[in-house]
Amino acid sequence: MKLVNRLLGLTAAVLLLGSMTVPARAFDPGERPLIPVGVADGQTIRVVAWNTATNRQAKITVKFVDADGNVVFTSDQAIIAAGKIADFDLQRSTINNDSGRVQIRPVAILGDRSSAGLVHVTIEVFNIDDGKTTVLWDGPPAL
Numbered sequence: 023m024k025l026v027n028r029l030l031g032l033t034a035a036v037l038l039l040g041s042m043t044v045p046a047r048a049f050d051p052g053e054r055p056l057i058p059v060g061v062a063d064g065q066t067i068r069v070v071a072w073n074t075a076t077n078r079q080a081k082i083t084v085k086f087v088d089a090d091g092n093v094v095f096t097s098d099q100a101i102i103a104a105g106k107i108a109d110f111d112l113q114r115s116t117i118n119n120d121s122g123r124v125q126i127r128p129v130a131i132l133g134d135r136s137s138a139g140l141v142h143v144t145i146e147v148f149n150i151d152d153g154k155t156t157v158l159w160d161g162p163p164a165l
Contacts, residue, residue: 054165058127059157061114068146069110069128073102080140081133084110089125141165
């Protein structure tokens with residue numbers, strides 16, 4: 023029963039987050055803003071990018087933006103072979119903010135036009151100590 027209640031709670035949180043609108047802001051071409059999530063002390067936010075193609079590589083960079091629109095981290099560009107995945111992590115402890123919990127919005131940046139429609143992303147927030155996932159969002163079918 024605890025598992026069912028936990029799954030229902032996670033589902034409700036994901037639905038609530040999914041219904042939020044991204045504030046009006048000009049993004050560069052190729053940027054795909056994802057949903058904002060809260061990350062607390064002792065947690066990591068992970069974006070997983072899966073290249074769904076069977077015969078083409080995809081290029082992607084992920085940046086993490088705080089609630090004020092400041093970029094707190096930008097990854098190196100990953101070149102993902104067909105059918106493979108890459109993950110991009112940001113630990114809460116690396117963000118200069120004393121509030122304990124911060125809102126972070128990942129932004130996926132496609133490396134070129136040939137990567138469009140190939141990349142499926144998910145977002146996970148997990149505890150560093152025990153590895154337990156607290157948020158899991160299965161993103162759009164393909165960026």
